[in-house]
Amino acid sequence: xxxxxxxxxxxxxxxxxxxxxxxxxxxxxxxxxxxxxxxxxxxxxxxxxxxxxxxxxxxxxxxxxxxxxxxxxxxxxxxxxxxxxxxxxxxxxxxxxxxxxxxxxxxxxxxxxxxxxxxxxxxxxxxx
Amino acid sequence: xxxxxxxxxxxxxxxxxxxxxxxxxxxxxxxxxxxxxxxxxxxxxxxxxxxxxxxxxxxxxxxxxxxxxxxxxxxxxxxxxxxxxxxxxxxxxxxxxxxxxxxxxxxxxxxxxxxxxxxxxxxxxxxxx
Numbered sequence: 001x002x003x004x005x006x007x008x009x010x011x012x013x014x015x016x017x018x019x020x021x022x023x024x025x026x027x028x029x030x031x032x033x034x035x036x037x038x039x040x041x042x043x044x045x046x047x048x049x050x051x052x053x054x055x056x057x058x059x060x061x062x063x064x065x066x067x068x069x070x071x072x073x074x075x076x077x078x079x080x081x082x083x084x085x086x087x088x089x090x091x092x093x094x095x096x097x098x099x100x101x102x103x104x105x106x107x108x109x110x111x112x113x114x115x116x117x118x119x120x121x122x123x124x125x126x127x128x
Numbered sequence: 129x130x131x132x133x134x135x136x137x138x139x140x141x142x143x144x145x146x147x148x149x150x151x152x153x154x155x156x157x158x159x160x161x162x163x164x165x166x167x168x169x170x171x172x173x174x175x176x177x178x179x180x181x182x183x184x185x186x187x188x189x190x191x192x193x194x195x196x197x198x199x200x201x202x203x204x205x206x207x208x209x210x211x212x213x214x215x216x217x218x219x220x221x222x223x224x225x226x227x228x229x230x231x232x233x234x235x236x237x238x239x240x241x242x243x244x245x246x247x248x249x250x251x252x253x254x255x256x257x
Contacts, residue, residue, distance in 0.1 A: 001199075003198075003202055006199055006202035006203055006206065007202050007203075007205060007206040007209075008206060009203060009206060010202060010203035010204060010205060010206020010207040010208075010209070010210065011206040011207065011209050011210035011213070012206075012210060013203065013206070013207045013210060014206065014207035014208060014209060014210025014211035014213070014214055015210040015211070015213050015214035015217065016210075016214065016230060017207070017210075017211060017214060018210075018211055018212075018213075018214025018215045018217070018218050019214050019217060019218055019221075019223075019226050019227075019230065022156065022157070022230075023156075023207065024153040024154075024156070024157070025153075025234050025237075027203060028152070028153050029234070029237040029238070033237075033240070037194075039191070039194045040194050040195075040196060041152055042150075042151065042152030042191060042194070043152070043188075043191035043192075043193075043194035043195045043196075044152075044194075044195060044196060044199060044200060044203070045152035045153050046148070046152050046184060046187055046188055046191060047184075047188060047191075047195050047200050048200060048203055048204065048207075049148075049153075049155075049180060049184060050181070050184035050185075050188055051200075051204050052204070052207060053177055053180045053181045053184070054181050054184075056177050057177050057178060057181050060174060060177060064170075066174055066178070067171075069171075070171050070174050070175060070178070071178070073137070073167070073171070073175060074174075074175055074178040074179055074182075076134070076138075077137055077138060077141045077175065077179055078178075078179055078182045078183075080138045080139075080141040080142045080145070081141050081142070081144075081145040081179045081182060081183045082145070082182070082183070082186050083142055083145070084141065084142040084143065084144065084145025084146035084147075084148075084149060084183075085145050085146075085148075085149040085183050085186045085187045086149075086186065087146050087149070088145060088146035088147065088148065088149025088150040088187075089149045089150070089186075089187055089190055089191075091146070091149075091150045092149055092150035092151060092152070093190075095150065095151075100151065103147075103150065103151045104151060104153075105238060107147065107151055107153055107154045107157060108234055108235075108237075108238045109235070109238065110154075110157055110158065111157045111234055112231045112232075112234035112235035112238065113231070113235075114157060114161060114231075115227050115228075115230050115231035115234065116227070116228060116231035116232070118227055119223075119224050119225075119227035119228045119231065122223060122224050122227070123224050126224075
């Protein structure tokens, strides 16, 4: 890992966000290949998401707007997210390097397969 | 919206938040496609954005010491620079091959990281062949 590579990984993440709506995989892969510790990977990813999603939220508010019904639905769902967060955080703290690697592998596999499936759905819709 | 839809949204939110809090990543990957089963795409995307932002407020405080500020700033600056490039590419490229390429890159990078033995073996075979 180096400052130049950090910037490049961030740039690839920005490009991926615009192209396929996924900011996480490029940064996660970069941190894993760089040998960062599981705790550092989690903390860096979560803070990176906090910044990028907060910026996206402001952009939506200022441009297309967010309907009251969506705020209401979010208000109903946020307590469930907090509950998941409170359960998941100590689990993450206790994850060993091997278990963390398995979780990261599973999440990246889902992300990769989901992206391919979305492409297949797009293609099928075109050929109909 | 039906009660069963709300139950589906709530269960998806809980599991996706648990994954994100434990692993640092995964809320959008899991929630976005499942939310689409219950609400229309614009609302699904905005729900993911709002709920992820809210989730950060409860998950981040305990991890503050593990954050590398310089690394975070460089990633954020790089991302800001990459975003307009991606938007330009989005306008001028076909999304299907782009998605296929991104999916393949994610899986190939994963293999490179998770199966170094397999990669080294392939490299040895390539050199000897």
